[in-house]
Amino acid sequence: MIAEKISHYRILDKLGAGGMGEVYLAEDTRLGRRVALKFLPASFQYDPDRRARFLKEARAASALRSPNIAAIYDIGEHEDSMFIVMEYVEGELLSSRIERGPVAVREAIDIAMQIADALDEAHSIGIIHRDIKSSNLILTERGLVKILDFGLAKVLTQQAEDVDDNPDRTLLFGKETLPGVVLGTASYMSPEQARGLEVDQRSDTFSLGVVLYEMLTGKRPFEGATTSDLIVSILERDPPPLARFSAEVPANLEWIVAKALRKQRQERYQTAKDLGVDLKNLKQALEFEANLIRTAQLEPSSGALNSRSTGEVTGADDSSSGVTGVGTAPRRRRSRKAIDSIAILPFANVSNEPDTDYLSDGITESIINNLSQLPRLRVMARSTMYRYKGKSVDPQQTGRDLGVRVVLAGRVLHRGETLLISTELVDVTDGSQLWGEQYSRPLADIFAVQEEISNVISERLRLKLSGKEKKQLSKRHTENTEAYQLYLKGRYHWNKWTEEGFKKSLEYYDRAIKLDPQFGLAYSGLSDAYGALWFFNYLPAQEALPKATQTALKAIEIDERLAEAHLSLANAKFFYEWDWATAEREYKRAIELNPSYANAHHMYAFFLMSMGKADEAIEEIRRAQELDPLSVIISGAMGMPFYYTRQYDRAIKEISKALELDPNFLLARETLAACYEMTGRHDEAVEEYLKSIVLWGSTPGIIDALREAYRQGGMRGFWQKRLDMALERSRETYIPPYFIAELYASLDEKDKTLEWLERAYEERAGFLVHLKSEPAFDNLRDDPRFDDLLKRIGLVS
16 A cells, blocks of 8 residues: 555555554645554454444544544545544654663653543543553653553443443444453453453553553563463552662652552542542652752752751741742853743642642743733743643753743742742753742742742843833732732633633632722633633623623723733623724733733734734734744634635635644634535535534434435535524524524525524624624625624624
């Protein structure tokens, strides 16, 4: 098959073959990237049941979106042979790495953490791997771990697309196996798996424990001359203690591995997430301890922060400043040129108390917000930086990836009423430390710590600040520490992006305002929460958006320089009130107050698109991307101006980039499908529409019915079926009238389309702001009733 072209994939090489199929390296000629094609074994091609299971397995695996799992991009068929298109991963197998000797403790912990994160993602949708082993794991040059094969995956729940109607069956790339049959690799099997019993997620945590043991010692915990002897060892014997092989293994890590390897599944880690949390906390504690010890060694005379071998902080600074560890790196002569870009990694919470995450997150976000208001400094946005939360990253490499000059990393330890904060500012060009300090302060001094860090960074970056800018860096939005902590909790829950999180944030903001009625930032938070509850259809526009407007206005009344409040007000004026002049003025004011406010640039771009100013919108999105390069939402937005101006090929190119960041980005999937339909690529359009419908949570029955409707009736049959389903569902739950109007427009039923658009108008539906540009309604452009609607909205004069 070498050099053969299959669909838009050109075969480059054969990577391997076995009982689970053949794998080829190929080039995706459309996107210009290398992929792996995995073909169903030839002996199964004519077995309808096995073909169906192969397809369902691919669907299940495609639902996984962890960066630590090799992604499924597509599924296809060539000369009656089905194949899966997967991410091609280059790197070294973990098994090969272990052959060179045991892995260092911190590296082993980091690898295990990444595997645990991936398993947690799979388990959350009911997929059990059942064959976690070092030869199924690959390490990339950047330290990323990838699980290569979910070929022995077992699907436990209908959440994973009802991959199998019989919960007692498992999937082996088309091979059906029944309970009592032993699958997997013997050395890594859990006791219940070795006995051929039913398995669940706890079997995967056991196998991960085996891999972790193997990394730390270079040996597997269970051995035997024959397979039978090995299984007896797994079922009956405890592995040799880790300390026998290495004195470097901390006692806490020995305990974690022992818990993962307990024979009785009810006694071991119940979820991969629990295992990952323990590993994360241990890693952060080791890093924090090492940092404190290093500081004590460099400045033995300070006596401010002491540490024992346990890593506990035993003393605090009695000085008025509470700052220790100044100058923890040798000073060097440097260029006096100002540094113009910075990324702030999420401060690690090493308190072993998840309930205090709001503190570490709040400190990080406050520093980002403070620095982003400096006009000559490019600050990476929060949404990009929080992709690194909980991960072990190299600040220098991260800075290079993001295209910034310096990176700030920090750790927070909360002990009673005391905050211990460790910071480090790294120069990306050579990896040197520009600055690093240790702070020991009362919790009540949280404002002062944040201000001091922001001010010191501005000095270290050699920024020449005006008096107004210096004042802005030291600005406090409240003097009430308790109110501020409530605000931080509100932001913490809002950033979870769930209905419960948004509603909890409302509660915390309300409580903060009761303590300090002049807390403008809390009012701005309320506006954000009401806006999000409307956007995700958790509250009707009539209830949420007037409150979003009122609270934004109150925030501006208290503090006219709050960029967040101006953006909230702009969104309400744009999406709900259709007050275009005020909306544009407020967007510009938000950007003027905070030039590094990525979301302000992003939302202003959508305003410009609706006003028909596509070129200006593109420039705003590009600016947002510079500030927030890992934001899937902003990346997807780059395709929208081309979609609205009917440049569908360019839109497809840009939207495809966003889907590489996140294959499950719903809006991008729907827009890509529309572009395919507009260009006559109906088969591809339907597949993309179906993927988006799956992301909405539809069942396989609905997907099959829609696919059959398309097969029999083409695009009209497909849209008629979608409309029928939507109208039926609207009897039980709320379906936005704008969506119903789009369905009628797809069927070219003008009267019905206009009827439902009128209903959307009565509800002040936010999507109506795009009506002037939306291609879906092009068949109404010559209808006077549609023109009248555009005039009432204010989109035409």
